[in-house]
Amino acid sequence: MDNKIRMKAENVDFFYGRQQALKGIHLDIASNAVTAIIGPSGCGKSTFIRLLNRMHELVPNAVLTGRILLDGKDIIAPDVDAVDLRRRVGMVFQKPNPFPKSIFENVAYGLQINGMKDKGKIEERVIESLKKAALWDEVKHRLHDSALGMSGGQQQRLCIARCLAIEPEVILFDEPCASLDPISTHKVEALILELKKDYTIVIVTHNMQQAARVSDYTGFFYMGEMVEFGRTEVMFTRPRDKRTEDYITGRFG
Amino acid sequence: MKAGSSRIIEWLGFWALRACMGFVALILVIVFYDIITKGIGIISWQFLTQPPLDGMTKGGIFPALIGTLFVTIIAGLLAVPLGMGCAIHLNEYARDNGLTRFIRMSIRNLSGVPSIVYGLFGVALFVEAAHFGTSILAAGCTLGLMTLPVTITASEEALKTVPRAYREGALALGATKWQSIWGNVLPYAVPGMLTGAILGISRAAGETAPILFTGAAFFLPDIPNSVFSQFMALPYHLYIMSTQHHNIVLVRPIAYGTALVLIVLVFTLNLAAVIMRYNLRKKGIAHGQ
Numbered sequence: 001m002d003n004k005i006r007m008k009a010e011n012v013d014f015f016y017g018r019q020q021a022l023k024g025i026h027l028d029i030a031s032n033a034v035t036a037i038i039g040p041s042g043c044g045k046s047t048f049i050r051l052l053n054r055m056h057e058l059v060p061n062a063v064l065t066g067r068i069l070l071d072g073k074d075i076i077a078p079d080v081d082a083v084d085l086r087r088r089v090g091m092v093f094q095k096p097n098p099f100p101k102s103i104f105e106n107v108a109y110g111l112q113i114n115g116m117k118d119k120g121k122i123e124e125r126v127i128e129s130l131k132k133a134a135l136w137d138e139v140k141h142r143l144h145d146s147a148l149g150m151s152g153g154q155q156q157r158l159c160i161a162r163c164l165a166i167e168p169e170v171i172l173f174d175e176p177c178a179s180l181d182p183i184s185t186h187k188v189e190a191l192i193l194e195l196k197k198d199y200t201i202v203i204v205t206h207n208m209q210q211a212a213r214v215s216d217y218t219g220f221f222y223m224g225e226m227v228e229f230g231r232t233e234v235m236f237t238r239p240r241d242k243r244t245e246d247y248i249t250g251r252f253g
Numbered sequence: 254m255k256a257g258s259s260r261i262i263e264w265l266g267f268w269a270l271r272a273c274m275g276f277v278a279l280i281l282v283i284v285f286y287d288i289i290t291k292g293i294g295i296i297s298w299q300f301l302t303q304p305p306l307d308g309m310t311k312g313g314i315f316p317a318l319i320g321t322l323f324v325t326i327i328a329g330l331l332a333v334p335l336g337m338g339c340a341i342h343l344n345e346y347a348r349d350n351g352l353t354r355f356i357r358m359s360i361r362n363l364s365g366v367p368s369i370v371y372g373l374f375g376v377a378l379f380v381e382a383a384h385f386g387t388s389i390l391a392a393g394c395t396l397g398l399m400t401l402p403v404t405i406t407a408s409e410e411a412l413k414t415v416p417r418a419y420r421e422g423a424l425a426l427g428a429t430k431w432q433s434i435w436g437n438v439l440p441y442a443v444p445g446m447l448t449g450a451i452l453g454i455s456r457a458a459g460e461t462a463p464i465l466f467t468g469a470a471f472f473l474p475d476i477p478n479s480v481f482s483q484f485m486a487l488p489y490h491l492y493i494m495s496t497q498h499h500n501i502v503l504v505r506p507i508a509y510g511t512a513l514v515l516i517v518l519v520f521t522l523n524l525a526a527v528i529m530r531y532n533l534r535k536k537g538i539a540h541g542q
Contacts, residue, residue: 053425060348087427097418099437109436110426159422166426 003030003216006200007052007170012066014047016059021047023224025066029170029217034192034201036215036232038208040247043221045204046094049172052202053089054082070170087114090168094175096155098147098162103130103139106147106158110166125165133161134191153184160191171195173203177210189214208248212236220244285516292513295506301514304474309494310504314511319476320389320469320484321518325458327393327480328400332457333450335397336404340446343405344412345434364402369462371399376466390480392468399463400453407449411442444533448526455522459515461488471497487515 007029014022022044029035029052037045047056054075056062067074075085098106107126116122126143130136135157139150147158156176163171173192177185192201192214205211211218212232219229220243228235228244239245299313306312339360347353375395385391415438423433457463469489477484494508495501 055421055425058421058424083427083429086425091425093418093421093425095418097416097422099419099422100441109423110428113423113426113428113432113436162422162426 003033005029006031006071007202008067008069009048009051010067010069012048012051012064012068014044014051014056014065015061015063017061021224022051025226027219027226027229029200029202031200032196032198033216034196034203034214035217035219036211037202037204037219037221038206038211038247039221041206044224045206045221046174048221049174049202049204050091052170052172053086053091055086055091057082087166088168089170089172090163090166091172091174092156092159092163092176094178096152096159096179098150098155098158100146100148102144103147103150103158104143107162107165110162114166129161129165130158132164132195133157134187134194135161151184153180153187156180156184156188157191160188160195164195168199170200170202173201173205175204175206177205177207185210208236220247222247288509288512288516291506292509292511295510296513300510305472305507309472309498309507310500314485314487314490314507314514316473316476317485317487317490317511318514318518321458321487321515323389323477323480323484324393324396324464324468324486325454327390328396328457329450329454331394331397332400332404332454333447336401336450337408337443337446339401340405340408340412341434341439344409345430345438360402360405364406367462368399368460369465371395372463372466374398375463380467386481387466387468387483388481389468389477389484392464392484392486393480395463395467396454396457396460399460400450400457403453403456404446404450407453408442408446411445411449412438414445415441444529448530448533451522451526451529455519455526458522459488459519461486461492464489487511487518491515 005028009025009027012022012025013020025048027035027048037048039045050056051064051068052075056064064076068076070085070089074080075089099109101109104126107129108122111122111125116125127136130139135154138154139158147155150158160171160176176192177188180188189210192203195201196216203211203214215232217230218232218235220227220235220239220241222243228239228241230240235244236248239248301313301318302315303313304316305314343353343357347356372395375391375398379385379391379394380387383391385394419437419441420433423437424430428436461469464486468483469486470483471485471493473483473485491508491511494504494511498504
């Protein structure tokens, strides 16, 4: 790999109760690059990405073994606080989930819960985040309108702005365009490419073209295992594994 | 042939269902008609603001009205925070295991416990063990306990209507669990929780059995001056006027007047709950948007 390794999964097994969802995953996530995880429904890709900021802990009976490292430190270790971790590893969900508050409040929320009190500073950061999320020009005249009145694509970019506001180091995108139209999808993809200059990005997608367009590295998951991992252009032109080839040529999935 | 018979069944089914609904509506109409026509004549400012006079054959129901208001308020003060807290714990914190399922089942079953049993329990716990004596406080707490199962169940339902995505969105921004609940769950659940609580409390306001041994008095013309006073209450007053009075026929209008006031009181509470739910829907939260 050309870039520095930011996060690393080492021999990760994951179970929902007795059912094994991930088997022996090894994966390196490079700094300032986009790592895509692709695979058919139920292959464990969304399960995996949720481990990276410990969102899996919200599910009862979740059992994780192995190590997940962020800058060399095991984030699953008991002395690591999940709340602190999630401030460093942000997440954008499959369905846009703005809070039913104003556009401004949505972005300010993360700052407020992290203890920022200075109103001027909050405002500054909100504006900056909306600009980074390429949303500012569309919303600058209606910052205090409800976020629920925005289009789906705008809502998703608002969720990205909300995430950027607390200045994470890694951003996880869990099928961020699954519910968006092609134009909105294009905007979000352009944004992801822009963001990788400053952030480490992991994106789960079932859209192979999307993975090909935005990612530098791709991991192909199948039935809870990582079948193949490599530079995206290599993976999509010369896959080593038969299953990867079948999937990317559309023979199943 | 077949089409013809299925059409008849359809027709019969439709009219059977319509008859069920009509019958229920009819009973309701009869009850209201009876109470309103017989009770409205006695309602006056004096009736609402005077104590019973002349061996409870004249005068009004003021002490009973005040007594019912006080016990209802106390019931609410006990049931609402306790019920909400319990529901928040059950829905947000407790793990879904055998124990919580058992607790949930017990809570549902509690709503089926006869109110007279709550009355006896209130005597043991509040009147005697807690040394509240027979008082507004003891009766209010007993009613509050009785309301708890409804409040908890309704509150849990309200919490369930708040989309999971709100919780996850907050947690993913580094919110603690409590921050996520306080900032992104409760604001959308509280109106629903209160709606359920009010319905429970309005039911309790009309109860006689739980206050019978815990503080309600036959006749107390003075307004209670502390929560440790005994009190008159509308449902108990109604019971006395229709069964215990020495001249039941003479005081019948007073009994009907009392019933009407009680019903109006309960309906006002229910109406408040309906309005709250309506506002909630208008904001779109109840539909998980």
